[in-house]
Amino acid sequence: MASGYGTVDLNSFAPNTIGGPLTQSRFTFxxxxxxxxxxxxxxxxxxxxxxxxxxxxxxxxxxAFLGLDRERGKRARVGYLTNQPRTVGVTLRFNY
Structure with missing residues (x-):
């Protein structure tokens, strides 16, 4: 006889500031x-x-933006690291 199971994960993440403290003496990104x-x-x-x-x-x-990727140098580009998009699939396991 088979038995069933199910799980639901609900995760919530708060905003996060990247960079120096608010009391820094000069402006940065x-x-x-x-x-x-x-x-x-x-x-x-x-x-x-x-x-x-x-x-x-x-x-x-x-x-979601997970992190910031900054290049070095005068013409540095800024990019964000993102999460994996919607993913669906099937898992099949055999124990022997």
Whole structure:
């Protein structure tokens, strides 16, 4: 007889400022990374020596800024590191 399971992960992240303290003596580029939310879901069945599961990560397809990537030099470019987009899949496991 198979048994089922399910998990839901709800993660919420607050805004975060990158850079020096607010009391610094000169202006620098101190961007704020905005808040974001992630929803992950996994549902599966387990039976004797096998397991099958369907999963979805980042179900609301949130495009979050996770960090800042700055190049060095006079013509330095600034870019953001982002999270993985919505991902869905199936996992199949055998135990022997």
């Amino acid at each position: 101190d961007p704020e990374l905005p808040a974001y939310n992630l929803v992950n879901l996994r549902v599966g069945l387990i039976r004797e020596n096998w397991e099958i599961a369907v999963f979805g990560n980042n179900l609301i397809d949130e495009r």
